[in-house]
Amino acid sequence: MARLKLAALQLGFQVGLFRLVRHAVRRRQAVILTFHRFSGNGEGHARGMPIQRFAESMEYLAQHYRVVSLRTIADELSRGEVRPCTVAVTVDDGYHEVFTLAAPVLQRYGVPASIFVISDFIDGRLWPWTDRFAFVFDRAPRERLTFSHGGSRHVLALDRDERRRQAPERWLEYAKTLxxxxxxxxxEVLADAAGVSIPIAPPREYRPMTWAQLRALAAEGFDVGAHTRTHPILSRVTREQLRVEIEGCKEQMEQRLGCAVRHFAYPNGRREDYTADAVAAVARAGYAAAVTTVFGGNAPGISLFELRRVAAPPESLAAFARSVSGFDEIRMQVRRRSDRIPARIGFAGAGVVGRQGP
Incomplete structure (x- = not known):
């Protein structure tokens, strides 16, 4: 089945299906793509998007889309003037390989980008908690991890690469609710169970950019935006913490960079990860626009402080083309509608009684 899906994906790409979808779906929608990590030439993280694939994706965008800055999209949305097939690129968190690997590719293809950074991470005061979770599971030497949490005993099998990848993903999602x-x-419990000592400073593969590198990117025309000070889930913090994370990040960044910080990205960014109070705090802090990770394109009328994004898939150029075209959004809409249709539909009358369900 997996091979059949891959073959269908590649065929759709080759025959121009995603080009047709693009012109239908993106006629009045602006797309904001999001990336996080990259890998290549001994840089970045092994699970990051291979830099050659990123280069192919940026070349594809430059050839087939109108690629603009996030500021341009926000300005056009505010006027209700979105032009067809408009795309912006964003990169979250601020890892070192954004400067060493991704920025040269973006410059090569003339692609503007917004780079959202965790300011305390750049400042050397913080190693993001999401990375510390990944580090524990990456370094866990045992085939099995046994620990107690929430009054229960948990046993995680880590004897295969797939399990080592899935285990942290599940527990990371759970941790976001805490x-x-x-x-x-x-x-702390996980690290003790794994026998892993978490260093204070991030190891090489997790290190951030420096302020000097960010200033250099800003001087080259990149938009450097705010991603809070410590990357908390904003729906789970107090109003005072909201102020520190949102206003404090902007103040800290503008002081370090010497330029205005106009845009904000909500940590994690799903609907349940931020609140109306957080949206109001972003507007009050003086940002011009903010991005979520809520999936989809952006049409006139959308709030500039809740812009949607599309996570760029790293698997292949065909998968990237499908995602940016809007094909995945059509598929999701069809699936939602089909879920609302009864599995069985009967007809009342003539002695026949309508029936739903098994």
Whole structure:
């Protein structure tokens, strides 16, 4: 089945299906793509997007889309003037390989980008908690991890690469539902169970960019935006913490960079990860626009402080073309509608009684 899906994907790409979809779906929608990590030439993280694939994707965008800055998209949306097939590129968190690997590719193809950074991470005060979770599972030497949490005993099998990848993903999602204090306690329990000592400073593969590198990118025309000070889930913090994370990040960045910081990205960014209070705090802090990770394109009328994004798939150029075209959005809409249609439809009358379900 997997091979059949891959073959269908490649065929759709080769015959121009995604080009047709693009012109239908993106006629009045602006797409904001999001990336995080990259790998290549001994840089970045092994699970990052291979830089050659990123280069192919940027070349594809430059050839087939109108690629503009996030500021341009926000300005056009505010006027209700979105032009067909308009795309912006964003990169979250601020890892070192954005400067060494991704930025040269973006410059090569003339692609503007917004780079959202965790300011305390850049400042050397913080190693993001999401990376510390990944580090524990990456370094866990045992085939099995046994620990107690929430009054229950948990046993995680880590004897295969797939399990080592899936285990942290599941626990990371769970950790996002916890308070900051509960999350740190869980991380300590996991590290103890794995026999892993978490260093204070991030190891080489997790290190951030420097302020000097960010200033250089800003001087080259890149938009450097805010991604909070410590990357908390904003729906789980107090109003005072909201102010520190949102206003404090902007103040810290503008002081370090010497230029205005106009745009904001919500950490994690799903609907359940931020609140109306967070949106109001972003507007109050003086940002011009903010991006979420809610999936989809952006049409006139959308709030500039809740712009949607599309996560760029790393698997292949065909998968990238499908995702940016809007094909995945059509598929999701069809699936939602089909879920609302009864599995069985009967007809009342003539002695026949309508029936739903098994």
């Amino acid at each position: 308070s900051i204090e509960e999350r740190e306690q869980l991380l």
